[in-house]
Amino acid sequence: MCLNEIGLRHGTDKSTLKHGYTFIYERYFAPLRDQSINLLEIGVKDGASLRMWAEYFPNASIYGIDIDPKCVSHETDRIKIFAGDQQDAKFLDDLATQIGPFDIIVDDGSHRSAHQQASFRALFPYLKDGGWYVVEDLAGTYGRWGSGYKHPQSSPNFLKSRVDDLNYIWHRQTVSDYTLQIGAVLFYPQLCIIQKQLYKHPHLSNYDELIPFIYKYKFKTIVEVGVRKCQNATRILRSVCGEFIDEYWGVDIWQPGRHKNSIAQWEKVYEVAQYMERNIPQLQLKKMRSVEAAKTFEDGYFDLVYIDANHRYIPVQEDIAAWWPKLKQGGAMTGHDYTPGFGGVRRAVLERFPKQDVFFLSDNGSSWGVWK
Numbered sequence: 001m002c003l004n005e006i007g008l009r010h011g012t013d014k015s016t017l018k019h020g021y022t023f024i025y026e027r028y029f030a031p032l033r034d035q036s037i038n039l040l041e042i043g044v045k046d047g048a049s050l051r052m053w054a055e056y057f058p059n060a061s062i063y064g065i066d067i068d069p070k071c072v073s074h075e076t077d078r079i080k081i082f083a084g085d086q087q088d089a090k091f092l093d094d095l096a097t098q099i100g101p102f103d104i105i106v107d108d109g110s111h112r113s114a115h116q117q118a119s120f121r122a123l124f125p126y127l128k129d130g131g132w133y134v135v136e137d138l139a140g141t142y143g144r145w146g147s148g149y150k151h152p153q154s155s156p157n158f159l160k161s162r163v164d165d166l167n168y169i170w171h172r173q174t175v176s177d178y179t180l181q182i183g184a185v186l187f188y189p190q191l192c193i194i195q196k197q198l199y200k201h202p203h204l205s206n207y208d209e210l211i212p213f214i215y216k217y218k219f220k221t222i223v224e225v226g227v228r229k230c231q232n233a234t235r236i237l238r239s240v241c242g243e244f245i246d247e248y249w250g251v252d253i254w255q256p257g258r259h260k261n262s263i264a265q266w267e268k269v270y271e272v273a274q275y276m277e278r279n280i281p282q283l284q285l286k287k288m289r290s291v292e293a294a295k296t297f298e299d300g301y302f303d304l305v306y307i308d309a310n311h312r313y314i315p316v317q318e319d320i321a322a323w324w325p326k327l328k329q330g331g332a333m334t335g336h337d338y339t340p341g342f343g344g345v346r347r348a349v350l351e352r353f354p355k356q357d358v359f360f361l362s363d364n365g366s367s368w369g370v371w372k
């Protein structure tokens with residue numbers, strides 16, 4: 001039996017009783033039908049849609065949230081219901097920690113713009129890679145339940161911006177908490193379906209990983225060790241991060257080493273870097289060996305240290321040792337090329353830091369990070 005027939009039988013308005021979303025859902029959800037997925041719906045009312053999901057997905061765990069505690073009476077052996085407010089980030093966070101992550105999240109709650117966005121912010125981190133987030137009944141957000149047509153705070157506007165997250169690699173103009181995490185943004189009448197997809201690109205550049213990270217934590221004082229042409233630094237400082245970065249130090253020896261360019265070629269590279277320094281106010285260069293350059297800064301000076309110099313084991317080990325004291329408490333040390341090709345980076349990082357403390361800036365996993 002198809003989803004619409006099941007929905008009609010249970011009397012949900014997602015079926016052709018009213019909205020007809022069921023036909024749209026089936027296009028995307030059919031491959032999950034027999035899997036043991038986790039589905040969460042906001043807005044239970046009389047439980048009709050939860051019963052529809054439970055029947056359509058025989059192996060799934062089905063969860064509902066409603067502000068009305070009476071809705072809990074619609075629980076069955078297959079359906080678990082929690083009473084709470086969809087705007088309450090703490091409630092959603094606690095709940096999702098307990099029962100998430102989810103394959104499908106459906107927001108059929110209050111249909112108010114602010115509520116929809118509060119739930120999205122709280123729950124999107126708990127959506128699995130490849131999972132679906134649905135916002136239903138957008139009609140109200142154009143009128144009495146939203147902020148109005150094209151209002152910056154309306155849900156349609158918020159959801160449309162996710163297209164920029166999905167195309168980030170090709171514009172690099174804006175960054176959000178969802179950048180590099182959106183695979184599809186589908187609009188249907190009154191309905192938006194977003195697929196989460198962690199961006200996995202084999203050649204993700206340093207700045208593709210760093211810009212969202214810097215933006216999220218608003219690091220103000222940064223040093224990049226091994227800055228070369230300042231290509232990475234320039235991208236970062238000309239992105240939205242440039243608005244809050246106060247100082248971006250670039251350290252390099254600009255001499256033959258890892259990149260087997262000649263002295264003359266390195267001079268050219270240094271000229272480019274100096275040109276960037278003249279043109280970008282926050283950028284300041286130090287032409288010194290990394291370990292010597294570190295000594296010229298006070299301890300606890302930086303919010304972010306990015307190590308991308310010589311990727312052999314001993315130099316990385318020395319760079320970590322030299323720059324770690326220069327990092328503020330609560331700051332982050334990160335570095336590039338944590339890849340099999342540069343085994344020295346991995347070895348130096350894992351010898352210096354417990355494995356569980358090391359995180360990666362993107363799913364691509366080439367930039368490592370550690371909090372101080």
Ligand SMILES: C[S@@+](CC[C@H](N)C(=O)[O-])C[C@H]1O[C@@H](n2cnc3c(N)ncnc32)[C@H](O)[C@@H]1O
Nearest residue numbers: 012043044045048049066067085086108109110
């Ligand atoms: C459209 S009904 C849900 C219908 C149900 N999903 C179905 O298709 O059978 C909306 C539900 O959202 C609930 N609701 C309204 N505001 C809420 C909020 N802030 N947090 C959680 N639930 C809310 C209401 O109590 C109501 O039961």
